[in-house]
Amino acid sequence: MVESDDDVPQLRADSLAALKEFYQEKVERECKFKKLLEQSEKDFEVEFEENWQLSQFWYDEKTVETMTKGIVKCTENHARIGLISCPTLYKALIKIAGNRQVKIFEFDERFSVFGSDFILYDYKNPLNVPDDLHESFDLVVCDPPFLSEECLTNVASTIKLLTKKNVILCSGSVMQDLAEKLLALKKCNFQPHHKNNLANEFWCYSNFDLDKYLD
CATH class of the missing domain: 3.40.50.150 (Vaccinia Virus protein VP39)
Structure with a gap:
């Protein structure tokens, strides 16, 4: 049986936008961490979010x-x-x-x-x-x-x-x-x-x- 495109679940537009924003923020945070690492700074203002998977x-x-x-x-x-x-x-x-x-x-x-x-x-x-x-x-x-x-x-x-x-x-x-x-x-x-x-x-x-x- 071949599924049509209509059978594939689709995200709502607002959910898709929220997901896109989440990944964009993730990329920006990773870039900031990389820059800080390259500069070897200790006295910086950056917030680390809790990772509940790591308790x-x-x-x-x-x-x-x-x-x-x-x-x-x-x-x-x-x-x-x-x-x-x-x-x-x-x-x-x-x-x-x-x-x-x-x-x-x-x-x-x-x-x-x-x-x-x-x-x-x-x-x-x-x-x-x-x-x-x-x-x-x-x-x-x-x-x-x-x-x-x-x-x-x-x-x-x-x-x-x-x-x-x-x-x-x-x-x-x-x-x-x-x-x-x-x-x-x-x-x-x-x-x-x-x-x-x-x-x-x-x-x-x-x-x-x-x-x-x-x-």
């Missing part, structure tokens, strides 16, 4: 401000700070970091615009990080992409490999027991919040008194 949920502005200021207060001026799967902290932190060195470990290659501070990271290969970064960070801050035992267990292996001492973990309340078991982390009073409210309650955990550094 990305950005913090709200208050959380970013509170956490980045706290990170600076709890580290020395020449400290090394590693951010694992929490790229929204990077832009705000790098602006106030002073002489602190900041690295971002991230699976999403859009963040390669951060230049040499970007380290490609896949939690499924937790030990696949550069040898020269082992036990080199005074503070590691992590927000695992998934609320699962597998994900946190793997990420904990990475944290142990990278940190000299201090750890901050942002994750769901359901991960409390596992966070304590794997990394000896305790729940903080501070609670991180997201731009898009999540159904899961999120907590902050650390192996030091983080709350005293947070406003």
Whole structure:
């Protein structure tokens, strides 16, 4: 049986226009990211949209401000700070970091615009990080992409490999027991919040008194 053109579903004109606009905006964003990468800029104003397929949920502005200021207060001026799967902290932190060195470990290659501070990271290969970064960070801050035992267990292996001492973990309340078991982390009073409210309650955990550094 041969189908006629009349049998093929057709998009409405307004739907077609919306689809065209979506792809045009996508191309423009990709061009902007490419240009930024070529210029190797750090202090730029560009918005990264959440990719829900990668379980990305950005913090709200208050959380970013509170956490980045706290990170600076709890580290020395020449400290090394590693951010694992929490790229929204990077832009705000790098602006106030002073002489602190900041690295971002991230699976999403859009963040390669951060230049040499970007380290490609896949939690499924937790030990696949550069040898020269082992036990080199005074503070590691992590927000695992998934609320699962597998994900946190793997990420904990990475944290142990990278940190000299201090750890901050942002994750769901359901991960409390596992966070304590794997990394000896305790729940903080501070609670991180997201731009898009999540159904899961999120907590902050650390192996030091983080709350005293947070406003």
